[in-house]
Amino acid sequence: MIEKHDNFELERGTGNVFADLGLPDADREQLRAVLAAEIGKSLMDDSLSVRDAERLTGFAAADFSRIRRAKLKGFTIDRLMTILDRLNRDVRVSVSVTPRNLAAPSHLTL
DSSP, X not given: OEEEETTEEEEOOOSOHHHHTTOTTHHHHHXXXXXXXXXXXXXXXXXXXXXXXXXXXXXXXXHHHHHHTTOXXXXXXXXXHHHHHHTTOOOOOEEOOOOTTTSSOOOEEO
8 A cells, every 4th residue: 555645655564574675585584584583582581692592502602693683694494493492482383375376475473
């Protein structure tokens, strides 16, 4: 939906910035971003430094630094979920699968 206000247009996003930008694998990238955000939140909630997180999880402190900066290249969904598990977090993912030619894109829900 596009709304006009003065001399600019406001376009509402879908909630997935990767899809809004037309990037490939938007659903996967959105899930990775959500998982990374949850890792960052977990570190803050538990007052963990990246070194503390390294000792607790066995993942390198540098990994946590990259996650905090949203540098997610090289992080798989499985790896991010494993990190959350080792941070004592439960992760629940709901996946629906439909043929591409018959329905809207699949949705991932956390």
